[in-house]
Amino acid sequence: MEAIEIIRSRTVVLAQANVDTDQIIPARFLTTTSRDGLGAHLFADHRFDAHGQPRADFVFNTAEAAGCQVLVAGHNFACGSSREHAPWALLDFGVRAVISTGIADIFRTNALRNGLLPVVVDDDFHKKLLASPGTEVEIDLRRGTVTLPDGAHAEFEIEPFARFCLLEGVDPLGYLLSKEPEIRHYEGERAWRP
Amino acid sequence: MTATDQRQSETGGPRTLFDKIWDRHVVVPETNMVPAVLYVDLHLIHEVTSPQAFDLLRQRQLPVRCPERCLATVDHSVPTSPASWQIRLADMDVAPRNQIRKLDANCGRSGIRLLGINHSRRGIVHVIGPELGATQPGMTVVCGDSHTTTHGAFGALAFGIGTTEVAHVLATQCLLQRRPKTLAVEMRGRLPEGVTAKDAVLAMIGRIGVDGGTGHVIEFRGEAVRAMSMDARMTLCNMAIEAGARAGMVAPDEVTFDYLAGRPMAPKGEEWEAAIERWRHLKGDPGATFDAQVSMDVSDLAPQVTWGTDPGMVAPVTGRVPESAGQAALEYMGFAPGEPIEGRRVDVVFIGSCTNSRLSDLRQAASILTGRKVAKGVRALVVPGSQETKRRAESEGLDRVFLEAGAEWHESGCSMCIAMNGDRAGGGQTVVSTSNRNFEGRQGSGARTILASPLTAAASAVAGAVADPRSFLDQKRRIA
Ligand code: SF4
Numbered sequence: 136m137e138a139i140e141i142i143r144s145r146t147v148v149l150a151q152a153n154v155d156t157d158q159i160i161p162a163r164f165l166t167t168t169s170r171d172g173l174g175a176h177l178f179a180d181h182r183f184d185a186h187g188q189p190r191a192d193f194v195f196n197t198a199e200a201a202g203c204q205v206l207v208a209g210h211n212f213a214c215g216s217s218r219e220h221a222p223w224a225l226l227d228f229g230v231r232a233v234i235s236t237g238i239a240d241i242f243r244t245n246a247l248r249n250g251l252l253p254v255v256v257d258d259d260f261h262k263k264l265l266a267s268p269g270t271e272v273e274i275d276l277r278r279g280t281v282t283l284p285d286g287a288h289a290e291f292e293i294e295p296f297a298r299f300c301l302l303e304g305v306d307p308l309g310y311l312l313s314k315e316p317e318i319r320h321y322e323g324e325r326a327w328r329p
Numbered sequence: 330m331t332a333t334d335q336r337q338s339e340t341g342g343p344r345t346l347f348d349k350i351w352d353r354h355v356v357v358p359e360t361n362m363v364p365a366v367l368y369v370d371l372h373l374i375h376e377v378t379s380p381q382a383f384d385l386l387r388q389r390q391l392p393v394r395c396p397e398r399c400l401a402t403v404d405h406s407v408p409t410s411p412a413s414w415q416i417r418l419a420d421m422d423v424a425p426r427n428q429i430r431k432l433d434a435n436c437g438r439s440g441i442r443l444l445g446i447n448h449s450r451r452g453i454v455h456v457i458g459p460e461l462g463a464t465q466p467g468m469t470v471v472c473g474d475s476h477t478t479t480h481g482a483f484g485a486l487a488f489g490i491g492t493t494e495v496a497h498v499l500a501t502q503c504l505l506q507r508r509p510k511t512l513a514v515e516m517r518g519r520l521p522e523g524v525t526a527k528d529a530v531l532a533m534i535g536r537i538g539v540d541g542g543t544g545h546v547i548e549f550r551g552e553a554v555r556a557m558s559m560d561a562r563m564t565l566c567n568m569a570i571e572a573g574a575r576a577g578m579v580a581p582d583e584v585t586f587d588y589l590a591g592r593p594m595a596p597k598g599e600e601w602e603a604a605i606e607r608w609r610h611l612k613g614d615p616g617a618t619f620d621a622q623v624s625m626d627v628s629d630l631a632p633q634v635t636w637g638t639d640p641g642m643v644a645p646v647t648g649r650v651p652e653s654a655g656q657a658a659l660e661y662m663g664f665a666p667g668e669p670i671e672g673r674r675v676d677v678v679f680i681g682s683c684t685n686s687r688l689s690d691l692r693q694a695a696s697i698l699t700g701r702k703v704a705k706g707v708r709a710l711v712v713p714g715s716q717e718t719k720r721r722a723e724s725e726g727l728d729r730v731f732l733e734a735g736a737e738w739h740e741s742g743c744s745m746c747i748a749m750n751g752d753r754a755g756g757g758q759t760v761v762s763t764s765n766r767n768f769e770g771r772q773g774s775g776a777r778t779i780l781a782s783p784l785t786a787a788a789s790a791v792a793g794a795v796a797d798p799r800s801f802l803d804q805k806r807r808i809a
Binding site: 151153155157158161162163165166167168169170180185210211214215216217218219222237239240241244245248249294295296299307308310311312314315317318321322325 | 353356357361362363364366368377378380381384389391405406422424425427428431473474475489490491492493494496497500501502503504505507539540543544570573575639641657747748749756766768769770771774775
């Protein structure tokens with residue numbers, strides 16, 4: 136995995152709360168056996184109308200959204216299904232970080248495992264971001280800060296081990312595999328009944 | 330968990346049910362720097378979230394570590410309609426067909442037991458685990474599926490994971506996990522006639538919100554929960570994820586043991602006796618505390634229905650859409666603020682999904698449909714959760730009740746819960762559904778979902794509009 140330290144980008148804002156993973160990528164696109172190319176279906180039912188034409192009023196279809204790597208989302212972003220296709224689709228589309236006041240548990244883990252930064256900030260800072268779509272932000276993973284052009288900033292926390300893995304470009308599976316002796320020991324010790 | 334918490338549970342302070350299961354599965358304790366390495370007893374697998382995980386193992390030349398701890402089936406993308414099965418699924422698309430073939434190959438190669446497309450015990454992954462007795466008290470259970478919370482009904486710690494973590498479990502039988510917080514949800518009193526576990530859990534989500542359980546494992550307790558059947562407890566735990574919770578659980582008791590006795594994968598003979606002995610200890614110690622608590626009296630609860638686009642947008646069936654309801658949800662659903670929900674015209678009724686497709690759910694639906702007809706212009710689908718449930722229902726004659734009422738009787742699978750297998754509703758159609766998610770487009774692009782219990786769904790099928798099932802329950806035809 137590629138190491139991540141700093142992300143600088145303009146923001147795209149999707150203010151609605153409780154945007155679920157079915158919105159991020161509808162289930163009919165989950166028949167794939169690959170993780171590639173899912174960006175084409177990101178927010179499919181919002182980006183395209185029934186005839187497959189782009190909806191001009193959806194934020195991801197606007198000219199300003201092009202090239203934005205940071206999504207500012209409403210509270211409880213990506214609730215619902217555990218589909219890892221959601222972070223895969225966002226990353227494939229070019230989104231590298233999501234900033235919200237709350238991000239659903241399973242999605243947060245999935246995002247971290249794929250190098251998509253789930254950034255949870257306080258309400259006031261979030262309001263500021265919502266009010267200024269397209270603003271340039273700097274997300275500094277090592278320092279755990281999001282900074283706006285006027286110098287205003289917020290702190291965020293990422294689970295320390297996931298943060299370490301992202302900063303160093305390390306795959307956590309390697310760590311789990313290195314615990315094989317402990318796993319064997321556990322299996323030997325435990326009476327094999329639930 | 331802080332260092333103090335950890336010491337407390339190690340030094341034998343009072344522990345909750347969750348604490349006991351967690352502690353027993355910690356291979357390497359967590360520190361500030363690293364999460365715990367948590368052992369997984371049962372890994373359930375389905376066709377949609379697993380192919381990329383098997384690929385990852387192949388890329389790294391890793392074997393599946395414990396194939397005997399895995400159980401796989403196909404459910405999400407399998408067509409359920411009798412017409413499809415009559416032509417031996419010839420109408421099935423290439424992509425899902427490929428997905429199913431991949432699972433076949435992956436399981437074959439790694440020695441994982443697969444209840445494949447033609448297997449007699451195939452079904453929705455969260456229905457067959459319990460039905461086979463694979464899900465047992467005290468276990469850790471994971472699956473690449475958020476409704477894995479269902480299995481917590483047995484006093485297991487069960488939660489959904491993403492595909493990368495599916496690969497972690499395949500490779501190491503372990504997961505990296507931070508200890509979640511605990512939330513006690515107490516349901517006081519007894520559910521009234523015509524009101525079910527589905528209504529209770531919808532009411533709970535309405536109360537704590539769709540993120541009310543975030544970061545927490547819910548333990549459902551109280552008189553109403555103790556009085557519930559295993560099917561009902563599974564409905565309850567199934568929907569814990571809709572409140573954002575990591576897991577839902579119910580302490581095992583005689584109801585649990587009776588359910589498991591004699592199941593194909595449950596312990597037998599002396600082992601069974603020993604298992605029950607151990608399982609009896611799986612309950613919170615007196616004085617054990619939770620990080621948060623909610624208490625609700627369910628004794629005068631009304632049947633609940635959703636009016637919006639997430640499961641927290643819920644009201645009594647006799648109620649109205651709130652005046653304060655959000656514009657986007659109202660527009661999508663075609664509701665006006667303050668509009669009564671009962672009487673809303675219905676196009677489709679879906680009775681199925683891992684929330685409500687078990688035998689007692691089907692019996693409840695049948696209790697209302699017996700001798701009645703699905704209203705003209707309404708399409709009603711009844712989709713059993715597994716092939717075994719289907720056979721049992723048929724041996725009781727439930728299929729005839731549904732067919733005579735004018736409903737469709739399908740093969741098992743996820744069906745219209747997820748609309749990626751041929752069963753879907755049309756844009757703008759209103760669906761009363763016993764499934765778990767009323768998200769936009771979940772049951773088909775533009776389809777409008779109203780979540781409800783099997784009783785409410787069946788009553789709505791007959792009325793052709795959202796209906797209160799209590800007015801359909803007469804003394805003679807009631808089925809427990
Ligand atoms: S029935 Fe629905 S919620 Fe349950 S596993 Fe299938 S798709 Fe998921």
